[in-house]
Amino acid sequence: MVASKSWLEIPADSHFSIANIPFGIISTEGQEQKRSAVAIGDYALDLQCFAKNGGFSGLPSIQDKLSVFGEPTLNSFAALGRPVHKQVREYLQDVFSEGSASSKVLKDNEELKKEALVPRSKAKLHLPMQIGDYTDFFAGINHAFNVGTMFRGPANALQKNYTHLPVGYHGRASSVVVSGTPIRRPNGQVILDPSKPDEPTYTACKRLDIELELAAFVCTPNKQGEPIPVGTAEDNLFGLVLMNDWSARDIQTWEYVPLGPFNAKNFGTSISPWVVLMDALEPFRTKALENSTELTAYLKDPQANRAYDIKLEVDLTTSDGTNTTISKTTAANLLWSFPQMLAHHTVGGCPMNTGDLLGSGTISGTERDTLGSLLEINRAGKEEVKLSNGEVRKFLVDGDTVTIRGACGVENGQLVGFGECVGTILPAPPLQQ
Amino acid sequence: MVASKSWLEIPADSHFSIANIPFGIISTEGQEQKRSAVAIGDYALDLQCFAKNGGFSGLPSIQDKLSVFGEPTLNSFAALGRPVHKQVREYLQDVFSEGSASSKVLKDNEELKKEALVPRSKAKLHLPMQIGDYTDFFAGINHAFNVGTMFRGPANALQKNYTHLPVGYHGRASSVVVSGTPIRRPNGQVILDPSKPDEPTYTACKRLDIELELAAFVCTPNKQGEPIPVGTAEDNLFGLVLMNDWSARDIQTWEYVPLGPFNAKNFGTSISPWVVLMDALEPFRTKALENSTELTAYLKDPQANRAYDIKLEVDLTTSDGTNTTISKTTAANLLWSFPQMLAHHTVGGCPMNTGDLLGSGTISGTERDTLGSLLEINRAGKEEVKLSNGEVRKFLVDGDTVTIRGACGVENGQLVGFGECVGTILPAPPLQQ
Incomplete structure (x- = not known):
């Protein structure tokens, strides 16, 4: 399956194409608190910020779980189970797809793009999970x-x-x-x-x-x-x-x-x-x-x-x-x-x-x-x-x-x-x- | 060193004499929340309850740390370090010692004794620590x-x-x-x-x-x-x-x-x-x-x-x-x-x-x-x-x-x-x- 083309410029050799959407934990200068993000092209989408500003409005099933993206590890998100990971990933693919309905929540919101789309070079990356064993x-x-x-x-x-x-x-x-x-x-x-x-x-x-x-x-x-x-x-x-x-x-x-x-x-x-x-x-x-x-x-x-x-x-x-x-x-x-x-x-x-x-x-x-x-x-x-x-x-x-x-x-x-x-x-x- | 005699009746063959004061995590029927305790004779002293009711009033150095006893593991208490463990243990030994000044906080407080001294047979015991490795x-x-x-x-x-x-x-x-x-x-x-x-x-x-x-x-x-x-x-x-x-x-x-x-x-x-x-x-x-x-x-x-x-x-x-x-x-x-x-x-x-x-x-x-x-x-x-x-x-x-x-x-x-x-x-x- 070939994923859609994105409205965001993603270098052809990027590991983080719209077909990927991997999850991680970032912090940034001025906001040291650790939080969830996905990597996309040269950016990290800050999911806590995205969630707080209605980014997930097109995914009703996740509304009562958005607080997981503000946690310092991905454990709580991971614990929601594979069907939820799949929904969230596919929704985010849709958000970044050229011409999709969901793309409006970000593409057309300059303020949110500025706040939530962090250049990856400016994101500090942390251990994604708290590892028990x-x-x-x-x-x-x-x-x-x-x-x-x-x-x-x-x-x-x-x-x-x-x-x-x-x-x-x-x-x-x-x-x-x-x-x-x-x-x-x-x-x-x-x-x-x-x-x-x-x-x-x-x-x-x-x-x-x-x-x-x-x-x-x-x-x-x-x-x-x-x-x-x-x-x-x-x-x-x-x-x-x-x-x-x-x-x-x-x-x-x-x-x-x-x-x-x-x-x-x-x-x-x-x-x-x-x-x-x-x-x-x-x-x-x-x-x-x-x-x-x-x-x-x-x-x-x-x-x-x-x-x-x-x-x-x-x-x-x-x-x-x-x-x-x-x-x-x-x-x-x-x-x-x-x-x-x-x-x-x-x-x-x-x-x-x-x-x-x-x-x-x-x-x-x-x-x-x-x-x-x-x-x-x-x-x-x-x-x-x-x-x-x-x-x-x-x-x-x-x-x-x-x-x-x-x-x-x-x-x-x-x-x-x-x-x-x-x-x-x-x-x-x-x-x- | 022989520890003092206790005002609490402690069987001669008890593992939990006043010379011991080991720490654990308990819950009780009607109060399922896990919390710290020490074992003494046939009892567990509920440290959360003891702390809330002024039990540690004779130990000023611990006053800003009492919340550790309400946590579901001993990790935060343990992390305070050995000098603090020593102080707290010695203070509790004093509390249980016959005729000591500190004994008044518990011995003479019938209500607190009833609430904080849980018969061990009625205490459910849990893993004392969250074990990382x-x-x-x-x-x-x-x-x-x-x-x-x-x-x-x-x-x-x-x-x-x-x-x-x-x-x-x-x-x-x-x-x-x-x-x-x-x-x-x-x-x-x-x-x-x-x-x-x-x-x-x-x-x-x-x-x-x-x-x-x-x-x-x-x-x-x-x-x-x-x-x-x-x-x-x-x-x-x-x-x-x-x-x-x-x-x-x-x-x-x-x-x-x-x-x-x-x-x-x-x-x-x-x-x-x-x-x-x-x-x-x-x-x-x-x-x-x-x-x-x-x-x-x-x-x-x-x-x-x-x-x-x-x-x-x-x-x-x-x-x-x-x-x-x-x-x-x-x-x-x-x-x-x-x-x-x-x-x-x-x-x-x-x-x-x-x-x-x-x-x-x-x-x-x-x-x-x-x-x-x-x-x-x-x-x-x-x-x-x-x-x-x-x-x-x-x-x-x-x-x-x-x-x-x-x-x-x-x-x-x-x-x-x-x-x-x-x-x-x-x-x-x-x-x-």
Whole structure:
């Protein structure tokens, strides 16, 4: 479905076409209070202001719920459920459509346009949701295979359970930050001398890495003890964001046996600020990677095509401003879909809350220029990434900036994109004496 | 230090002596709104009511903060910091002391006594804190050794990192429930036939276990990127509760490689409702177990004696009401202290928030009647626990109730106890088709 043309000038390569309408939380100079907005072209439409000035007059069903747009997170809006998200998104598409009846509320109201249409360059973006719990899965099978090969060889690269269930672990919700927040290099215990594998050193991380991921926000909760069926699980999801799950590989190697990653991951995880709704992604659904394992009942999805053909890329920018694209891949490189992750997460009765975040795991293709982590690109530290300015990298150095971008569709003014997920590495704090 | 005698009749074996004054959240019939209380003898003092009626008139420093006691969690009170907790606790001890000046505000006010002193049997107890993130450590070295021995033999029972850092993993905050909440047996994937280790079956858990733990609530946050030094970390803690980290051993065995426990743990974790403040536990500090490993700087605590001699016991009650005490141990059986756990958790910059929960890991002694999990008591399913009514158990059956109790001191009307942490097993929901 091609969305209508907008009366608002939207650049053809904008991630925020009228086909998108992603939701986020903004504040502005002079109005520091956080509130909801949607991104459209080079603007953010301030939904609190829009609602207060009759912008939603054409959508009677939402009238008693407009206060949600004045809240500092999207949780209350998300909790209204997918049918409401769909109505609001479609209404806003109509508001921005050339010649539509609803367009009058904004297009013909110069004062409201001035007040509610904030240039995005002037909007400060915040975490879109209050995240109760954050879970990170491992659904990128190429990544799991590549990393498993490094440790156990290709024959034993994937653990026995890998194709039977979406492996995941509980992450640290408090460390999730919005794109643009600097990331401080962590200190921790690492093995510096492989010949002394029992003698850790307390030092700044020397193998600081990225993980290119997608992540889904939960909108509709389930009660403790009541699993979410895979067939309807998509309706429990609000939308997707890009994620960079920064990883301290050397800390991870020493700490992760037997209970999994901990300080290697909990110093920071960045997400993009605009939540792209499930309905906006609908036209870009595609098959996930083939799983030849016969799945057990609770993971058998009656619908195929639950992956998304989101084109992803990762840029590394050095402190001198030199930019190098180090990876280009697609989000279709996942073995498990978000509905399957949610069905598995709740099969034992785990309660999900509005605002919970589910990461996909690192998304890698099979070729060297399609990998989602430096660990894979540099083959466990054996090779180097050549940057445009002649420098090389195995892992990140202080001052490096990593930018993830992702979008669906082609550049005809109909892109459904995520914008960027950006973070710059700050030096580690002094070691404690 | 022996606390004063109270004018209120407090049974000599009460966990809630005047030496304790633990904080919790109650509601009552006719006043469903959640609010703060302290436990004292057979009563809960409703702090909202007490504050509204001038109960805190003798504590001028708290006058502008009294609204915290009307909130539905203790988070705002906890966030005021340890010096305030200490003042309030000492003031309330004074209020309940025979012959003290402050005792008049309650003792001589029949109307307020009637309104604010709620018989505990009539108070409904709720989760004391809103838990942002929950982390579970593995600091019970006897448990780690016992379980490690089952899988790798005694020579390799402990992983290389075990004595160098407090191993832990991120748990699931949304699944933490207050004592008394029934626990539904989880469904999941398990290997039923050990000769077919690649063929999981979707079934109700058959090896449902307990884990006897202590847990600490965080009061004072740190900023992302700013570690908490071990020497002052105790002041970042609000208090302790008992915890039962219910565990599905068969689900765990299949799922936990390589990222750690997930659905084996996230169906439910029970905590006791009354938070015993760090200051109340001060007289019961003792040395943790000896660690012969030379610790790195950030884990070297200038103070010894950070463990607590809390006497713990676990009862298993069958659905016919027969009670069997299956374990008696002490919380001193930990290798790592809560300040060390907090220092390690934040060494890489992980931000802690008020209300975050840190579990100790399973607390076991070395003898068979001092173990903190059925897995250890039954030696990985090889032996049985004999119950008082002639039944036997390897793992829990539906209808079983597990009660954890813990207290410091001797029974002379000066006990500092936690009350109980109770949960009853409900049958698993039907399998999905």
